[in-house]
Amino acid sequence: xxxxxxxxxxxxxxxxxxxxxxxxxxxxxxxxxxxxxxxxxxxxxxxxxxxxxxxxxxxxxxxxxxxxxxxxxxxxxxxxxxxxxxxxxxxxxxxxxxxxxxxxxxxxxxxxxxxxxxxxxxxxxxxxxxxxxxxxxxxxxxxxxxxxxxxxxxxxxxxxxxxxxxxxxxxxxxxxxxxxxxxxxxxxxxxxxxxxxxxxxxxxxxxxxxxxxxxxxxxxxxxxxxxxxxxx
Amino acid sequence: xxxxxxxxxxxxxxxxxxxxxxxxxxxxxxxxxxxxxxxxxxxxxxxxxxxxxxxxxxxxxxxxxxxxxxxxxxxxxxxxxxxxxxxxxxxxxxxxxxxxxxxxxxxxxxxxxxxxxxxxxxx
Numbered sequence: 001x002x003x004x005x006x007x008x009x010x011x012x013x014x015x016x017x018x019x020x021x022x023x024x025x026x027x028x029x030x031x032x033x034x035x036x037x038x039x040x041x042x043x044x045x046x047x048x049x050x051x052x053x054x055x056x057x058x059x060x061x062x063x064x065x066x067x068x069x070x071x072x073x074x075x076x077x078x079x080x081x082x083x084x085x086x087x088x089x090x091x092x093x094x095x096x097x098x099x100x101x102x103x104x105x106x107x108x109x110x111x112x113x114x115x116x117x118x119x120x121x122x123x124x125x126x127x128x129x130x131x132x133x134x135x136x137x138x139x140x141x142x143x144x145x146x147x148x149x150x151x152x153x154x155x156x157x158x159x160x161x162x163x164x165x166x167x168x169x170x171x172x173x174x175x176x177x178x179x180x181x182x183x184x185x186x187x188x189x190x191x192x193x194x195x196x197x198x199x200x201x202x203x204x205x206x207x208x209x210x211x212x213x214x215x216x217x218x219x220x221x222x223x224x225x226x227x228x229x230x231x232x
Numbered sequence: 233x234x235x236x237x238x239x240x241x242x243x244x245x246x247x248x249x250x251x252x253x254x255x256x257x258x259x260x261x262x263x264x265x266x267x268x269x270x271x272x273x274x275x276x277x278x279x280x281x282x283x284x285x286x287x288x289x290x291x292x293x294x295x296x297x298x299x300x301x302x303x304x305x306x307x308x309x310x311x312x313x314x315x316x317x318x319x320x321x322x323x324x325x326x327x328x329x330x331x332x333x334x335x336x337x338x339x340x341x342x343x344x345x346x347x348x349x350x351x352x353x354x355x
Contacts, residue, residue: 032279164277171273174280192243192278212242212282221239 004029004148004179005050009059011203012045019045021203022059029147030176032193034222035183037200038230043183044081046200047152051078063148074103077146079154083133087126091119091136098140110143113169117162131158135166142169151182155189167193188223197222199229233259235276243278247286249320250276255295255306256317263308266296 005027012020020042027033035043048054050061052068063072085094091114098105114121117135125133134157141149155163163186170180170193184190191197191211199207206229207214211222218225233254237246254260266272269287273280287304290296294312298304307313332342 030281032281167277168274171277171280172270174270174273188239191239192237192276195279195281211279212244215240215242219240223239 002028002030005061005063005181007059007061010046010049010056010061011058012042012049012054013057018203020049020056023203023205025198025205025208027148027179027181027196029179030174031195032170032174032180033182033196033198034187034190034194035181035198035200036185036187036222036226037183041200042203043200044152045203047078047150047181047183050150051076051080075147077102077141077144077149079138079141079149079151081152083137085125085133085137088124090122090124092121094125094136094140095121098143102144104145105140106143106145110139113139113143117165131162134158135162138166142173147178149178149180149182151180153184154182155184155186160189163189187226188221191222194222199226201230233257235278237276237278243282244285244289247276247278247283248289251286251290252295252316252320255313256320260306262306262310262313264306265302266304266306268303 003026005025007023007025010020010023010025011018023042023046035046037043045054049056050063050068050072052073061068064075066072089097095107095110098110099107111121114136117139119128119132119136119139125136128136138151138154141151155166158166167190170182182190194211196210197207197214198205209217214220214222214225220228235247235250237243237250251260255262260266266287267275269280269284272287273283276283287296291298291304294309295307295316296304297307329342337345
């Protein structure tokens with residue numbers, strides 16, 4: 001079975017607002033997928049449902065055949081849009097914490113990446129800048145040997161050099177068994193790394209194609225197409 | 233030689249051209265071993281599946297071959313490399329001619345200008 005995530009008719013309403021409106025998607029293993037859409041299009045809601053932080057109003061998501069829950073959390077590595085780590089902890093303590101939590105977490109990988117990004121494992125989180133905190137969080141997420149990486153805006157808060165390193169990490173970390181879904185507004189930085197593009201608009205999938213299909217059919221980059229489709 | 237990818241054309245097609253260029257210009261000489269898909273993808277900052285597709289196409293074309301145990305190699309057939317070189321050169325020249333025509337030059341004028349510039353460069 002090659003499908004890692006499947007959702008059928010997935011909808012989520014907050015009162016009268018439809019955040020997701022009948023999403024049908026199939027994500028295969030070995031794919032790197034960009035979830036793109038303007039603010040309020042439903043990207044974070046979708047990712048939160050996949051992590052059981054929200055429950056669908058109707059329809060369902062299956063990850064590796066399971067509804068979001070204990071079984072899926074073992075194989076899903078999630079980067080949330082907010083930090084949830086304790087400020088008073090040292091980076092090294094957080095690494096131990098993750099090691100306790102996840103069987104697939106590799107401390108070696110984490111320390112290696114910290115070194116590459118010049119982050120001192122002995123520093124306390126509260127002494128780090130916002131961008132550095134985001135880097136630490138991404139390092140933790142990418143140090144797991146997961147089957148599905150759900151990254152909610154992984155490169156938004158970091159400088160261009162760190163962005164390159166993060167993209168490099170995603171390529172290096174690539175495995176035929178695992179899929180990566182990431183949401184971002186920084187399309188031009190990331191489109192070369194993606195297989196598939198999903199455009200979300202007002203809670204609906206309005207486009208689902210590969211990067212090269214888009215460039216071939218429209219004769220323009222994904223970034224340029226986005227600006228056209230979502231012109232204000 | 234850095235990888236140069238434009239934003240308005242399929243990445244896959246551009247990777248094929250760039251690898252052809254690297255083979256013709258001696259970055260990857262005939263018979264040499266290519267880096268792994270992952271390393272090439274990293275070097276070009278592209279998706280590994282896209283790189284894999286480009287390599288598979290070059291293999292279909294016969295410019296690359298895979299040895300089951302030891303990886304992917306450039307063909308040892310100098311003739312074939314020569315053909316690709318000619319193809320790339322012709323593409324460059326057609327491109328050049330099209331641009332010159334757009335500027336309003338006739339064939340004869342282009343030829344004369346080219347001669348003058350070649351002489352200048354030689355000196």
